[in-house]
Amino acid sequence: MVKKGQSKRQPWVKNLYSNREYPDNYTDASFLKDLRTNLHCRIYTFGEAVAGITVLNNQISCITGFLVLYQLMLSDSVSPTTILVPSCGITGIGYLCYRGRSLSWALLGEDSKTLSQWFFWLHVLTDAAHLTQAISTDTIYTMTFFVFLGNVIFGHYGLDVAMVSKAISLNAAIFGAICLASRLPTSYHAFVLLVEAAVFFVLYPIMTEANWHAGFMVPIFSICCMALYCISRPVLYLYASTTIFINFVCPFIFVWQQQYKFNIHGPWDEAIVEENTEENLDGNL
Amino acid sequence: MRICMVSDFFYPSIGGVEEHVYNLSQMLLSLGHKIVVLTHAYGDCSGIRYVTGYLKVYYLPIKVCYNQCILPTAVCNVPMLRAVLLRERVEVVHGHSAFSALAHEALMVGSLLGLKTVFTDHSLFGFADLSAALTNNLLEVNLGMVNHAICVSHIGKENTVLRARVAKNRVSVIPNAVDTALFTPDPQKRPSNDIINIVVASRLVYRKGIDLLAGIIPRFKNTPNINFIIVGDGPKRDLLEEIREKTNMQERVQMVGAVEHNKVRDFLVRGHIFLNTSLTEAYCMAIVEAASCGLQVVSTSVGGIPEVLPKSLILLAEPEIDAIYAAILIAIDRHRKSSFKVSPPVANGHLPSEANGKVKRRRRRKADTPTSPTQLPASSAPPADQNSPAEPVMCPYRCNELVETLYNWEDVALRTVKVYDRVSNERPFTTSELVFAVWQHGSWFLVFFVVAHFLMRLLELWRPRKRVELAQDVQRTAS
Numbered sequence: 010m011v012k013k014g015q016s017k018r019q020p021w022v023k024n025l026y027s028n029r030e031y032p033d034n035y036t037d038a039s040f041l042k043d044l045r046t047n048l049h050c051r052i053y054t055f056g057e058a059v060a061g062i063t064v065l066n067n068q069i070s071c072i073t074g075f076l077v078l079y080q081l082m083l084s085d086s087v088s089p090t091t092i093l094v095p096s097c098g099i100t101g102i103g104y105l106c107y108r109g110r111s112l113s114w115a116l117l118g119e120d121s122k123t124l125s126q127w128f129f130w131l132h133v134l135t136d137a138a139h140l141t142q143a144i145s146t147d148t149i150y151t152m153t154f155f156v157f158l159g160n161v162i163f164g165h166y167g168l169d170v171a172m173v174s175k176a177i178s179l180n181a182a183i184f185g186a187i188c189l190a191s192r193l194p195t196s197y198h199a200f201v202l203l204v205e206a207a208v209f210f211v212l213y214p215i216m217t218e219a220n221w222h223a224g225f226m227v228p229i230f231s232i233c234c235m236a237l238y239c240i241s242r243p244v245l246y247l248y249a250s251t252t253i254f255i256n257f258v259c260p261f262i263f264v265w266q267q268q269y270k271f272n273i274h275g276p277w278d279e280a281i282v283e284e285n286t287e288e289n290l291d292g293n294l
Numbered sequence: 295m296r297i298c299m300v301s302d303f304f305y306p307s308i309g310g311v312e313e314h315v316y317n318l319s320q321m322l323l324s325l326g327h328k329i330v331v332l333t334h335a336y337g338d339c340s341g342i343r344y345v346t347g348y349l350k351v352y353y354l355p356i357k358v359c360y361n362q363c364i365l366p367t368a369v370c371n372v373p374m375l376r377a378v379l380l381r382e383r384v385e386v387v388h389g390h391s392a393f394s395a396l397a398h399e400a401l402m403v404g405s406l407l408g409l410k411t412v413f414t415d416h417s418l419f420g421f422a423d424l425s426a427a428l429t430n431n432l433l434e435v436n437l438g439m440v441n442h443a444i445c446v447s448h449i450g451k452e453n454t455v456l457r458a459r460v461a462k463n464r465v466s467v468i469p470n471a472v473d474t475a476l477f478t479p480d481p482q483k484r485p486s487n488d489i490i491n492i493v494v495a496s497r498l499v500y501r502k503g504i505d506l507l508a509g510i511i512p513r514f515k516n517t518p519n520i521n522f523i524i525v526g527d528g529p530k531r532d533l534l535e536e537i538r539e540k541t542n543m544q545e546r547v548q549m550v551g552a553v554e555h556n557k558v559r560d561f562l563v564r565g566h567i568f569l570n571t572s573l574t575e576a577y578c579m580a581i582v583e584a585a586s587c588g589l590q591v592v593s594t595s596v597g598g599i600p601e602v603l604p605k606s607l608i609l610l611a612e613p614e615i616d617a618i619y620a621a622i623l624i625a626i627d628r629h630r631k632s633s634f635k636v637s638p639p640v641a642n643g644h645l646p647s648e649a650n651g652k653v654k655r656r657r658r659r660k661a662d663t664p665t666s667p668t669q670l671p672a673s674s675a676p677p678a679d680q681n682s683p684a685e686p687v688m689c690p691y692r693c694n695e696l697v698e699t700l701y702n703w704e705d706v707a708l709r710t711v712k713v714y715d716r717v718s719n720e721r722p723f724t725t726s727e728l729v730f731a732v733w734q735h736g737s738w739f740l741v742f743f744v745v746a747h748f749l750m751r752l753l754e755l756w757r758p759r760k761r762v763e764l765a766q767d768v769q770r771t772a773s
Contacts, residue, residue: 024602033713036463043452044456277449279420282503
C-alpha cells in the first residue's frame, strides 16, 4: 500500500495479512507455481481401447444372434425344438459353471423351483404375444429396431454412469422379443423365441459380465458372420462393417484424440472425500 | 464517488457474499461515498428500501430461477438496469460473485453505458467437469468487459486468472474482513469444569466436508470430556444425527440448527476449539470469526485457508479424517497443558458480563477512528511450531486483538477505493473494444451483446439520457 524506499522491501509472502508494502494487484514470481496439468489423466493405448470396446460389440452380436434365430424360425428352415433343446443343454452347462463349487442339492432344488415357475408363467402368457398381431409387420420391425437400439444404449458395460440402466436395457430387449413373437406362426414358436430372449438377454450377460476376454469376440463374430452369410449378404456386410468400424476405427479416433487432454489442477480443487452412504456408514464407525 | 454494488445475494439472504457487500457498503458510506445496492426481489421484499445508515437498496422485480439467482438471459433486464444506473448517476458498477447472473448483466450494461466496472470473485472453481467449463467460459466473456477484478485470496487470483484469462495486473487481492467488535471472546461462557467444547459452524453440505466430520465424531466416543456443538443446517444433518445416535453421544453432540448470523457468536464463545472441515474455500470467514472469538482453530488446509490466519492462530491438517483427528488432539493437549485459566485476570481487559455492551461500544468507537492498518504485530506472532503440543494457547483477548490488526473493514474499504480511483482514471471502453473483447473470449456471446447494444441505442432514442429523472440523495444527518 505505502511504497517505501526501494531498498528495504520485505519479501512477499503468500498470505493475506502481510505484504502491506506491495500494491494489491502485485503478482509475485511464485504465481501459479502449484499449477499441475493432467495429474490423474490416464492415457489409453490402442490395444487397451480395442480390447475394451469388445464388450459393446459383444452386445451387438448378441442381438444379431437372437435375430438370426428369429429369422430361422420365421422362414421355417429350423423347427423350434431343434433350437430349444440345444439351448437348454447350453443353459444347463452354463448353470453348472456359474454355481461351480457352491452347488448343493438344496440350491439346486431352489433354482429348479424358480425355473419351473418361470416356464409355467411364460407358457401361460405366450398367447398374450399374439395381441400385437393386428399391427403391421413394418411397424413391428421399426419398433423392434428402436427398442434393441435402446438395449444397446442403456446397457451395462462396466461403467457406473447416469446413462446406464440395466432395467431399461433388459425391458427394451424383452419388449422387442414379444413384438417379434407375434410374427411367428404358432404359440410354440413364440414360446421358444421368448425362452431364447431370456437366454440371450438375461443369462448370457450374467456369464459375460463375470468372465469376459477380448478374444471371445473372434468366435462370436465368425459364428454371426457365417449365419448371416446363409441368410442375407447385405445384412452380413452391414454387420461386419459396423463391427469392424466400432472395434478398430472408433478406438483409433479415441486414442488419437487423447493428445488434446488438458486438465488443470491446483490448490483450488475441491478435496475428494469418501461420502458416507447407507451402505458404508456402519463400517466407518 | 457514486458506486453501485450489484449482486443476486443480499439481505434477507445470509452468507459470505451478502455480508461482504453489506459491510463494504457501510464502510464506503461512512467514508463519504454514495452507495446503491442492486439485487433481485426476495419474496415481498421488493422495490426501493433504505437499510442501516441510509444505504439505498433496489430490490428489482425479477423472478428467481435457481439457488437465489435470476435466470441468466443477458438482455431481458437491460432497460431496468440502465434506468437505475442513469437515475443514480453511477460512476462505478461493482458486481459480486461469479454465480450472480444479475451482477454479470449489470456489468455488461455498465460497460455499454461507458461506466467503469469492477468485479469481485468470491469463489473457487475447478476445471474438470462440464458445468465448470461452461461457467468459466461465461465468466471469461464477462471479465473481458470489466475494468478490474478483485479476488479475496491469492489462490482466488490464480484461479480467476486461469479460468477467465484476465491480465494479472488487472486483478487485485483484497481479503474479506470480520467485525472484531462484534465477535469478542467471553471465556466465562465456557464450561467451568474440565469439559472442552469443539464448535462447528457451517452449512451442513458436502462441500463443507460434513462427511469428514461424521468420521471424526465417533473417534471421541470414548473420550468423555469432549463435547461438540454443531451450528447450522443442511442436507447432511440427518447423517450427523444418525452418527450421533449410533455412537450414543446424544448428550455430548449438540445440534443447534440454523442460527442467524448475529447469534453465531453466542455459540462460538462457548467453545474452546473451532473445527472447520471445508473441502474448498476461497477465504473462509468462519475461521476468522472463530479466531476473533478467541477459539483455537483447527481447519483443513484447502484453497485459500492457509493464507488467512498466522500459524499462531490455526492448526492446519490435510483433508483426511486421521490428519484432522491428530490436529484436534494437539489442540486439546495444548488446552490441557496451558496455564491459561477460564477466568482471565482483570488486567486483560475483561469486564463482567453485564458490562459487555460497554466493551463492545468502546471497541466499535475505536474501530471508527481511522487507524493506520500498516502495523503488524510481528513480535506477537512468532513462527509457531505447528505440531508441538507445548505451544501455549493464546489468551482469547489477545487473539481478538491480533485478528483486529490483521483484518478490518475499513482497511478493505480503503483498498477497494484505491481500485475505484484506479479504474476512474482509465479510459472507458469503446464499443469496438468491447466487441473485440467478446469476440476473443467467446464469440457465441456476441449474439447477446449485439442485441443488448441495439437495445441500448433504442432506449437512448426512446428515453434519452438527459431526460432521465435523477434520484434525490438522502442527506445523512450528523449523529
